[in-house]
Amino acid sequence: MSGAGSISAEGRGARAWRWLREHAVNIVAGLVVLYLLIPIAVIFLFSFNNPQGRYNYTWVGFTFEHWAHAFSRPELTEALLTSLKLALLATLISTVIGTIMALALVRHKFRGRRLANFLIVIPMATPEVVMGAALLSFFLIYNAPPLGFETLLIAHVMFCISFVVVVVRSRLIGFDRSLEEAAQDLGASPFQTFRLVTLPLIMPGIFGGAMLAFALSIDDFVISNFNSGTTVTFPLYIFGAAQRGIPVEVNVIAMILFGTTVAAMGFATWQQSRAEKMASVRPEQEATSVAMPGAAAA
């Protein structure tokens, strides 16, 4: 009686052990996902906190107060607007510059291509603190433009370009050139081909590069800290506020930014799947239209 019981217990133990071994990878993966998401949950939770003092580190009580008055701190709102303006401009400039660079690198063979590739990779392999310090050395010597929005914009475009090139290039490498040839066979000018065929097809890549540039720019603290002068961006505001206690509104705004980015990501994914459909449908249509007259003739 007791023997049978211990056998089945042993069997259960062995089965549990086997299950654990089979799923060990998934369990570790699950824990890592938890690790990735916990801080975001904490930021979200503490955006509803109602701290008594200036420090938003311990949970006191639940309130919607800070969501209702998310933009009640003028300095914070101004810092956010500066960051948004900076990120939009830096994204616009770096996306245009980066896209045409990627086009040159993928579509053309020319002398100095390796050098150009090297120039693009090296900023990504340089620690931010070094880039920030180097730019500051440069701006200090010339003292023009004075440290502020312009120097921030220069710096942000500089570190975004490489990332845009890398993202757009990966999209261009998998590009089916026969679609462009077809357009030209049908009488499209090079510019029309670019505008009506190439651009729509690489749009997801450009959009992805732009999203990355925007995220890098709006999130940048280290390089901005060196080159901002008296201009305050959202991350710089947080850094300054950290010493005297970070207002809860910072968490609220961080969550609003989070939600907006998630929505933009969703849109990008949707657009990409649409572009993929477009690219995959065309050759088949072409194939059938070519096959039909052939079949009729036979």
Add this chain to the structure above:
Amino acid sequence: MTLRRRIVPYLLLGPGTIWLLLFFVVPLYYMAKLSLESGVVGSFEFTWHWANYSEALRLYDTQLVRSFVYAGAATLIALAISYPLAYTIAFKAGRWRNALLFAVVAPFFTTYLIRTIAWETILSDDSPVTKVLHAVGLAPSGHVLATSGAVIAGLTYNFLPFMILPIYASLERLDVRLIEAAKDLYSSAGQAFWRVTLPLSMPGVIAGTLLTFIPAAGDYVNAQFLGGAGNQMIGNVIQALYLSQSNYPSAAALSFVLMALIMVAVVIYIRFAGSEALMGDESR
């Protein structure tokens, strides 16, 4: 026409090249010049003062070593925990794949500083996490903040997506038939992993470790918020010398020392770990 075709790539490259030369390469030249200046704060002069370098190495060797130890530890931990997740997303996630990929990039959508400050909250003395760590003996003093562990945990967290995504990308492109072939030829699951899957994913592992190690070695945000006076990294020193003490020559010299040491580490690493793996990437 042929002339025009030959000029086109240079025209396309022009704006970006000029921007990167003017605002990346030229600033490095000015920083190099600055690193050889001497004098007192406020009036530095260029005097080929190489002593800035030896002095920087002598005064801040602890922080330099610490930066590389912390960055190395964070990179190893990140690799150890990223690989299972990347593997699950690539091979086992099925319809959960996009949701998991979203979880991986989600931290990027919250500001870097806020993420780090969230860890400050999570690891503060009266948080449940600290109490659990204390109970299991991982935090004997009852404190986690202001220790090496806290800084390494923060570094690991903040650069984790840079590790996961390249590994995932190389696993996702991997030809599953090769693993099946290994199993058909009587390899065990473990052998198939060590001799087929892992070598084929090496380009991702190498890219991931570099993308984690380089920013981690130069980081100063994690040490600032999660570390104490005894956990300062070389980034903190550079930042303080530049922005608080206006000691530009020393800060510039230290920046170059950091950059050079990272380059050396990267070159050694690639020699050691990877010409084969990188060639594999090239042939694709």
